[in-house]
Amino acid sequence: MSKTPALDLLLHELALATPGGYAVGLHIRYVSPLIMVNTYPEEWQEIYTAKVYGLRDPTLAWGLSHTGTRRWSQIGLPDPFGILKEAGEYGMHYGMICSIGPLSSRTIAGAARGDREYTEEEMEYVHRIVQRMHDLSVPPTRLSKAQIEALRCIADGDRHAAAAAKLGISESAFKARLTSARQKLMARTTAEAVQRAREYGLI
Secondary structure (H helix, E strand, O other), X not given: OOOOHHHHHHHHHHHHHOOOOEEEEEEEEOOEEEEEEEOOOXXXXXXXXXXXXXXXXXXXXXXXXXXXXXEHHHOOOOOOOOHHHHHHOOOXXXXXXXXXXXXXXXXXXXXXXXXXXXXXXHHHHHHHHXXXXXXXXXXXXXXXXXXXXXXXXXXXXXXXXXXXXXXXXXXXXXXXXXXXXXXXXXXXXXXXXXXXXXXXXXX
């Protein structure tokens, strides 16, 4: 999941509130989210990716141009590719979109169900969960000197042993710095941490 216990608890709450699954992208910057979690049916995820629906999805377009919540049936945008109708073939007959934050770091969540429309109360509940997730996962504005040095070594192509020697520390201490940098950046891998640190102008 996210490697952040508090965030994982919120994802669990979101799962309970969205019987047809959800997709949430936290702090979308330069088209890429800081964290992406998708629990929609796997077949639908494969089709959505293969057909590049992310560039054509009217619910995503609504989320990029508005904040707040809206039912899929009420977004008022054209769906020339029939994405919402096709989603219904995988049990997602009804849904909602939730959009939070500035366009420079927006969080967008979609949620589905197969039996009926989401009520206003249910949408507000989902919005509160997603808002808490958005607030909890705000990207850092700075890293420690040690974290920056470690990430720069990796960015320069140094292996762990060579980087540790360059910094005058043990290899285990160097790995600890990388671990703390990954945690600060909510990255799953060191490569991802380097990429995010660059995107945020931290290294």
